[in-house]
Amino acid sequence: MTDWSWVAYTVLEVLIAISCFLGNALVVCAVCIGIRDSLREPTFCFLVSLAVADFLVGVAAVPLAVLLDGWVSVTPDLCLLLSCVVLVLTQASVLSLLAISVDRYLRLHIPLRYKALATQRRTWMAVSVCWTLSCILGFTPLFGWRNYSSLTSDFTNTSSSSSISPPCTFLSVISLPFMVYFNFLGCVMAPLLVMTLLYTQIFRSLQGRLKESCPQAQASLLREKRLACSLALVLILFAGCWIPLHLMNCLLLFQGPRAVTRGTLYTGILLSHANSAVNPVVYACRIPKIQQAYSQIWRRFIVRLNCCHGDKQVCQSIKGSRANHIETCGSGGKSTP
Template sequence: MSSFDEDELCFPQLLNSSCRKVKLPYFEYLFTYITISFISIVTVILNMLVIISISHFKQLHTPTNLLLLSLAVSDCIVGLFMFFQMDLIDGCWFLGDIACVVYYALGYIITSASIGTMVLISGDRYVAICDPLHYSTKVTVKRANICVCLCWMFSVIVHCLILKDNLQQPGRYNTCVGQCVIVTEYVHVLLDMILSFIIPVTIIVVLYMRVFVVAVSQARAMRSHITSVTIKCSKKGTAKKSEMKAAITLGVVAVVFLICVCPFFCIVLSGQNSMLSATSSVFIITLFYFNSCLNPLIYALFYPWFRKSIKFIWTLKILRADSSNNNIL
């Protein structure tokens, strides 16, 4: 075999069993590598700022922010996982069969947990806008923590069961050395799509549509100088301006989330992923990952407390004694 042919193999020393590299144009390969690297680094840094801010400052220990913290943790892990995605650009996996299965399993778990957290955020905004008088009693820090833990536990259990065969025997479906493939039965894929995408997205859309209707009704009432307005969802009181702003911000997060993840799940649901070109696959996966980078940017755009906390972190004021009690709102 010529040296040229050996250069096309993932493992040239394994002539008969090595996978072949996917040949991409040099410019396309370089652009993809640089883009994924940049998004990965920015995603990790921005979400670490969110994690540090909410964890450190006591004023930010609210139920809503705890949900944002859960979302930031999953987004930060997604950013770290993008480094492994770069290992698959040329179609070769060099980290072994166990790492391959763990990579996919954690990817599914994190994605499912992120979508579950978005459902919790939608529910939080629904109660805050539609039933503001009972929000503080219905939505507490303790309940938020419990819901987040249950969300992650559910995601871990479901996907460990779905990927049981792959976890028990890593690499069982690989046809050559250097391949990273997992195979699940179609019924399991369909079940995963229903539990991790269709049902959660439906809930998110329905809740935010209801929040939007109530928000518009309250805005009209305020413009008409009506001091009290009866809304079907809430017979008493109206949401505070801060709650309304939070609902708008998190609504933007939800819309951006759906725009970024829907193409990926629609392709998986249609079963046409094998027919996509390498360029199309990279674009859809990159868009899917890019959502994790956008969330902190949305917080920075809409939340003054996030911009203020970044200044504290950047100037190292966060290292001062008792800095956790600083007024950040």
Template sequence: MQIIQVQTLGEAELCFPHLFNVSCKKIMRPHIENMFIYIVLSSIFLLTTVLNLLLIISIHHYKQLQTPTNLLLLSLAVSDFLVGLLMSFQIIQIDGCWYLSDLMCTVYYVLNYIITSASVGTMVLISADRYVAICDPLHYSTKVSPKRVRLCVCVCWFLSALCHTLLMKDNLEEPGLYNSCIGECVVVVNYVAGLVDLILTFLGPLTVIIFLYMRVFVVAVTQARVMRSHVTSVKVQGSLTVSVKKSELKAARTLGVVVLVFLICVCPAFFVVITGQDTLLGASTAAFVICLFSFNSCLNPVIYACFYPWFRKCLRLIFTLQILQPGSSQINVL
């Protein structure tokens, strides 16, 4: 009976069958492909929200972890957590239909732009943090303080929110203005404004990140050679200095992996936007790009779990409910 209905009325192909003349059509994929996309997106959604929430709880609760570098990781975890929450809207749109209001569509895109921009900005701050720690270690504690980091993070989020709210001003004033049918979620940005935004939120930060990490890499390699050549002849004080440098180098390597994974996952989506190929992509390819973009937010806490023993210890304390004990915020987790 259902097959006959599709053939005669085509209702199963419409987002809103009762609005036959004005409803958008669904994206028709094989059932197996739809189930695969649904399972992948749902898994990423669950892992992203849970893992990043655990990281947020860890850094926020344990005082020992509230260092300048970890405060930047906290900002990144917040943005990743929000990306995970927004993935619920992507799951709803698996069939290509938007079932919520036009205003919610615009708000969804605005939040997406803000969070992505804040993530990129945080990556720049992380790169700058590692640059100062490795290239100017003697002045790191004076140049990079928790108070300054909090200020930089707040400015980063504020500017992201301000810029993209202004960028989407027309869409917010008239939601659904550019929709061609009911069930579509489309926003349009002025070409010049979009180009400026692309430079400020991707090309510019990408250039800065690559430059800073190239400098960090060169200095790190030089310091590693020096440490290897003098490791047998250092005194007690010198060995302490070497140990500090090793910890900084390890942090630089870990955060370098975070930045590299971020670029690998995010670049395809921005490349599609830059080349204007978004309208030429098939549904499956578009879904892959979206999954890869979102998957980065899930990978970050996994990287921390692999490289940071303190995160694994925090997970044990959380799961064993020791975090609920009085004075648990003062526990030594390093």
């Protein structure tokens, strides 16, 4: 790429990283603090897991993607380790989405057994399993499936002539056959196909129940359908943002380096990273509980900002309302929400 193109790419990556950091931190705060007892619901636990993965994309994956483009010179083993971090975070997103789809399917198809199965302890165990599997699958190149021979020869030749290590790039250590056959087909496409089948069954079941149910039950089913649509949208956006980059890897493997221009490849990288910044916007627009939690957090932030700027009337009104609430609770009364 030309110099101005590289500057534009770097600026966009910085903006995406900031958006991932702020947006997903807000999601975690909204679920953990703003929504009461939300972490008792498996879906929101898996949403937190997905938000943490997206948050780490902004903190780690995006900076590494910029650095692992020949800007740093490190040993081959360290270059490989840093490259695998990006794969781990991608896999964590895929498995969190898979866990969400399985949870919604079980909730709909075995409602009587669901509460007994989806306990808080088992939910967090499932989150732990998702992240453990992500580490195993993402760090697979460390166990041998890598561009070891070419990188080692380059490192040996460079180290013999000077003390500077060769530039570290993602594809210099990560094998294209690994990215296509293992990562894309096995770790991304297979879960996406399973999730597509699950959501197809979920929507068919919901549509049938809505036709047969009474008006009182339809409200609950409509809320379930709205949430399923929102989560399916997150899945569609993930596929739409990540599959183009994987298809480029397929072209590079089967047709050689000239099949994909450098600018096109960087566009695919930007699109994949942008997915982590888009998810918090989807939650805010589509999930009512998170909308309410966002509103509460922003209100608290604005009130505290006013207090910090010396708005004594606001601070006194807040203290007064808190004192009245405590007095009411102490006298056995109930405060209105």
